[in-house]
Amino acid sequence: MRTLRLIGTFYKSYMIASSIITISCMNLIYVYGISIVTVLFWFKLITLGIIVYYINSYKKNEFYYYQNLGLSRLFLWISTIIFDVLLFVILLTVMLKIR
DSSP states (O other): OHHHHHHHHHHTTTHHHHHHHHHHHHHHHHHHGGGGHHHHHHHHHHHHHHHHHHHHHHSTTTHHHHHHTTOOHHHHHHHHHHHHHHHHHHHHHHHHHHO
């Protein structure tokens, strides 16, 4: 439970930027349909990479907090990116079903 709470706290640091990108992608999928899915998927991954680079350089001292609690930087990034991509794929399938 503590690990999930710490991962959630870490995810909150870039959740707004990721949510804005995801909502924009869902809007474009609704407008253009399935033909744009590949482009938006790569757009999401590239912007996620930019966010990772920004957070790594901007909040590098905060990683010591998580490391002292037993979570490595790699574990934090892998778990939050997997969650974010899974959320994107689930919303993508829901949006394609709606359309």
